[in-house]
Amino acid sequence: MHYSPVPMHIPDGFLTIFVSVICWGITIFTLGLSISKTNKALGEKQIPLMGVMAAFIFAAQMINFPVAGGTSGHLLGGAMAAIVLGPWAGMLVMTAVIAVQALLFQDGGLVVMGANILNMGLLTSAVGYGLYRSVSGQSNNKVKLAVAGVAAWLSVMTGALITSLELWLSGISDLQVVVPAMLWVHAVIGLGEALITVSALGFIFRTRPDLLGEGSESAMGSRNWAYVGGLIALIVVLFSPFASSNPDGLERVAGDLGFLNAGQSAPYSIIPDYTLPFLGETALSTIAAGVIGVLVVGVIAILIGRGMKAKA
Amino acid sequence: MHFDAFDRYHEKESFIHHLDPRVKVVVTIVFIVSNALLPDGAWMAFAFAWLFLLLANVFSKLGLTYTTKRSLIALPFAFIAITILFSMPGEPVASFKLLMWNLTITDTGLLRFVSILIRSWLSVQLAILLVATTRFPDLIHAFEHLRVPAILTTIIAFLYRYLFVLTDEVLRLMRARESRSAASAGNRSGGGVLWRAKVAGNMAGQLFLRSYERSDRIYNAMLSRGYTGHLYTLNPHEMQSRDYFVTAFAIAVIFIVQIIGRL
Amino acid sequence: MPHSHPHTTFSIPKNNEDALCVQVRDLHFSYPDGHMALESVSLKLCDGDKVALVGPNGAGKSTLMLHLNGILGARGEVEIRGQRLTRDNLPAIRAMVGLVFQNPDDQLFSPTVFEDVAFGPLHMGLPEEDVRARVDSALEAVRMSSYKDRLSHHLSVGEKKRIAIATVLSMNPSILILDEPSAGLDPRARRTLINLLRELPITMLVSTHDMRLVQELFPRTIVMDEGRVVADGLTSEILEDEKLLTAHGLEKP
Amino acid sequence: MPHSHPHTTFSIPKNNEDALCVQVRDLHFSYPDGHMALESVSLKLCDGDKVALVGPNGAGKSTLMLHLNGILGARGEVEIRGQRLTRDNLPAIRAMVGLVFQNPDDQLFSPTVFEDVAFGPLHMGLPEEDVRARVDSALEAVRMSSYKDRLSHHLSVGEKKRIAIATVLSMNPSILILDEPSAGLDPRARRTLINLLRELPITMLVSTHDMRLVQELFPRTIVMDEGRVVADGLTSEILEDEKLLTAHGLEKP
Ligand SMILES: Nc1ncnc2c1ncn2[C@@H]1O[C@H](COP(=O)(O)OP(=O)(O)OP(=O)(O)O)[C@@H](O)[C@H]1O
Numbered sequence A: 001m002h003y004s005p006v007p008m009h010i011p012d013g014f015l016t017i018f019v020s021v022i023c024w025g026i027t028i029f030t031l032g033l034s035i036s037k038t039n040k041a042l043g044e045k046q047i048p049l050m051g052v053m054a055a056f057i058f059a060a061q062m063i064n065f066p067v068a069g070g071t072s073g074h075l076l077g078g079a080m081a082a083i084v085l086g087p088w089a090g091m092l093v094m095t096a097v098i099a100v101q102a103l104l105f106q107d108g109g110l111v112v113m114g115a116n117i118l119n120m121g122l123l124t125s126a127v128g129y130g131l132y133r134s135v136s137g138q139s140n141n142k143v144k145l146a147v148a149g150v151a152a153w154l155s156v157m158t159g160a161l162i163t164s165l166e167l168w169l170s171g172i173s174d175l176q177v178v179v180p181a182m183l184w185v186h187a188v189i190g191l192g193e194a195l196i197t198v199s200a201l202g203f204i205f206r207t208r209p210d211l212l213g214e215g216s217e218s219a220m221g222s223r224n225w226a227y228v229g230g231l232i233a234l235i236v237v238l239f240s241p242f243a244s245s246n247p248d249g250l251e252r253v254a255g256d257l258g259f260l261n262a263g264q265s266a267p268y269s270i271i272p273d274y275t276l277p278f279l280g281e282t283a284l285s286t287i288a289a290g291v292i293g294v295l296v297v298g299v300i301a302i303l304i305g306r307g308m309k310a311k312a
Numbered sequence B: 001m002h003f004d005a006f007d008r009y010h011e012k013e014s015f016i017h018h019l020d021p022r023v024k025v026v027v028t029i030v031f032i033v034s035n036a037l038l039p040d041g042a043w044m045a046f047a048f049a050w051l052f053l054l055l056a057n058v059f060s061k062l063g064l065t066y067t068t069k070r071s072l073i074a075l076p077f078a079f080i081a082i083t084i085l086f087s088m089p090g091e092p093v094a095s096f097k098l099l100m101w102n103l104t105i106t107d108t109g110l111l112r113f114v115s116i117l118i119r120s121w122l123s124v125q126l127a128i129l130l131v132a133t134t135r136f137p138d139l140i141h142a143f144e145h146l147r148v149p150a151i152l153t154t155i156i157a158f159l160y161r162y163l164f165v166l167t168d169e170v171l172r173l174m175r176a177r178e179s180r181s182a183a184s185a186g187n188r189s190g191g192g193v194l195w196r197a198k199v200a201g202n203m204a205g206q207l208f209l210r211s212y213e214r215s216d217r218i219y220n221a222m223l224s225r226g227y228t229g230h231l232y233t234l235n236p237h238e239m240q241s242r243d244y245f246v247t248a249f250a251i252a253v254i255f256i257v258q259i260i261g262r263l
Numbered sequence C, D: 001m002p003h004s005h006p007h008t009t010f011s012i013p014k015n016n017e018d019a020l021c022v023q024v025r026d027l028h029f030s031y032p033d034g035h036m037a038l039e040s041v042s043l044k045l046c047d048g049d050k051v052a053l054v055g056p057n058g059a060g061k062s063t064l065m066l067h068l069n070g071i072l073g074a075r076g077e078v079e080i081r082g083q084r085l086t087r088d089n090l091p092a093i094r095a096m097v098g099l100v101f102q103n104p105d106d107q108l109f110s111p112t113v114f115e116d117v118a119f120g121p122l123h124m125g126l127p128e129e130d131v132r133a134r135v136d137s138a139l140e141a142v143r144m145s146s147y148k149d150r151l152s153h154h155l156s157v158g159e160k161k162r163i164a165i166a167t168v169l170s171m172n173p174s175i176l177i178l179d180e181p182s183a184g185l186d187p188r189a190r191r192t193l194i195n196l197l198r199e200l201p202i203t204m205l206v207s208t209h210d211m212r213l214v215q216e217l218f219p220r221t222i223v224m225d226e227g228r229v230v231a232d233g234l235t236s237e238i239l240e241d242e243k244l245l246t247a248h249g250l251e252k253p
């Protein structure tokens, strides 16, 4: 038995410095927040807890189950880490896991680690936790588990989508190829993720429900997280079909914004002489459509959540 | 049972092994950044970067092919970039028919694809050399010195320590499952996919609980040795003049590589 | 028992030599890291035999046991009931050879006792009523019937140990292989386990460091050290051979 | 030794009664889930005493040990060297009472042996050279000096056990408390450990299921069951009292 790499870990050399630096920026900012939040929430116990949990996620990624034809499903763990530990601690734990995978096994690069942490640690935690906590008022564990499954699946899809966007911005691959390819592959990987996450949480519900209860460490500030996670997930849901069916529009937006230039040619012209982006007609209309869609589905989700709470 | 397969450190008495870990980390990162900055088709610069790598290999006494052999790990990812062979506008180099598609490889596409592979291949090799010549705890110390937040470095130190304990546990769990994965004559064995997934999830849940409870015991062990929320460590490393010299030399070389790449 | 390597031999109890259960011939095994864990191990177990496997830490006891139901190796040197172990008959062999690991926590991965004991039969594709019947009789055999719906996580070590044995009994194995069954048990739980093992009417190979258990329960003992079988014979004779015992880090009970 | 609860009493070896080391008076403790783990436990350890703590699984041995350096409870019924355990003197008490946990993997949480053994002294705020000196002498005491730079996960169980003891010795404790030190060791490693414990010139309270260890090493034995001390006296006398032993799930060695 050996450690087997996962397709989402981007190696060094595949992203431009520009994209790497942007990702590092977002990652460092978010990790800074995580550190101050977990300091407050967990106190002196945080070190051994998060350290062992990181080792747990690492080890749990090795657990697989045979699917068919020699393939097998297994866990990535972002959603699970956030659901059992809370979003901030989940992010730190996933960061440690990704860092060790890169440092020890070269699974994922060092300079692109910021991107890998963003894709597989931060976003998966936010989406997984946010969606799961949107039903925190629920008393019915079946509903919670079902939502956890959807959350786990969407967390993987989110990571895959952002990964493909980064690759595209770096000029590694065409949008109309990389987005559908990554999303299809991860739609299947996400199913394994969802199944294992649901069953593992079910196990915890039955043996130590206190760890997942309202008073647990993981239940901190759930309301806002529900919005954040829900929003990201909705963007993914709406964006993926749009991106894969209408890549030209997106390519154009990015071209107008100057990303593509920065990505594909001279790395030293990071600040190109672009004016403030003037949105073309098609781009403008698709973005508007996207925003309206997000809002509509968001409102529906909030209403459903309210209804469930009222019942419970 | 003992599972050491995760250790990447290669015990040797060499110049590189004895360098301060900070030096190795910084040089590795600068090298990888430099690779990413090299323009497509900067063959001379790639060649010089490779020479630099060979030099590092020689001074680590691991053998010239040590990193080459292990560098294939990033190759599968190259699949993702394969479409740029055909999609970049440029002079056609070769074209062939695959199933129903007519594919044409362009010169710019080829140039870009090969450049990406080389960058990645060079970068991953120095990273491999880094962990082969630096014990992981020293690597963690290096990151502490380089001002990575202590909470992250300690989580990583714990992760490294318990990686072995927990993967051993997983290995035993999976063996136990395997040893009971039996068939009886006349029945279709194996169960459904959903059931198998559920068993895997149960194993993950089981492992979670045990890890959680273990963290409690570790916390107790830390408390009983005076832990109050602050971690103190002794600093085992001190930069020597040799370390400064090597850093300066390496960065100068990498800088020259950049200039060659832009001539 | 013919061995190509020099080792102390004793007279071996010969009960029904023909109904041979397990036959291991000249088994070699190295771990991926190059460590040679088994060197030319040969042994024979007959139906109804209860055999102890002793030796210092790292002798290769667990490694040998992992070979007997094909978790490791499976290169054809192991024969169970006349069938050579190959990739194809692995699942069938696993139904015959029940392996109980040292740590019951490894064996119990489901939330409830029932689900754990049912894993083997379910994987064998048995129909539901058969599965239930098997679980019931396995739990009956270890006298834990009332624990069916309990959460494994909350059981004591001794209880877990017995459930772990039940998870294997439910597959109706013809050979039971136990790795250090008494480790970590308090005297009471240990006593219960000894009685249980004495009662089970099944071929048994048990590795242990507990020499008193060996003396009490097993007519025959195999001593391993450094990947080799160094002695194989009547327990009473082996336990008297102080030179042999001290040479292999063992102690008289 | 005055006890408010009826239990078998034996004559206790009285070595320097005044240099009292540990005094526990009428200690009660329930876990958050309501489980009563300790009920009116009282005991006394004197300087130089080597005492065994035995009893069936769940008797409360580990719980009691966690009280002795204030990890649990700390409600003032525990007195170490005349100091009552309070929140304020906790760090001082923890430097005096060295607790070695059952599983060395829980105790050794740092990547390298050096870092682990240095953890205690560092957290006591000692200057660097003192820390290094302490680490050296602690490793010397368990005869593992050459292991300083080794990685903990590369050690065998027996080696880990000895390092775990060193992590506590480096704090120069006046009492050493060991929870099941011999569990899981093979006879050779167990023998090494016994010799080590015999040599260490320090007050010791050791919980164990290994009655032969008790007989060999400890002049005095305390028996616990269901959260109470049910006997406390000369080992030789306790081990002869078969009724007491069987009543509490123990066995004569
Ligand atoms: N996964 C592994 N990789 C490499 N070496 C291993 C592995 N598992 C065991 N070994 C080595 O193989 C040898 C035999 O190990 P094994 O576990 O079979 O011994 P054992 O007799 O069961 O010992 P114990 O009494 O401690 O259980 C030992 O030297 C051990 O270190």
Ligand SMILES: Nc1ncnc2c1ncn2[C@@H]1O[C@H](COP(=O)(O)OP(=O)(O)OP(=O)(O)O)[C@@H](O)[C@H]1O
Residues within 6 Å of the ligand: C186, D031, D032, D033, D035, D036, D037, D055, D056, D057, D058, D059, D060, D061, D062, D063, D064
């Ligand atoms: N964290 C906990 N929460 C609730 N109950 C606990 C906890 N830890 C232990 N107990 C219970 O308290 C009782 C005493 O446990 P303790 O671990 O002290 O026993 P012990 O004598 O050390 O047993 P062993 O010989 O198995 O180590 C047991 O019934 C146990 O189930």
Ligand SMILES: [Mg+2]
Residues within 6 Å of the ligand: C061, C062, C063, C179
């Ligand atoms: Mg073994």
Ligand SMILES: [Mg+2]
Residues within 6 Å of the ligand: D061, D062, D063, D179
């Ligand atoms: Mg205990």
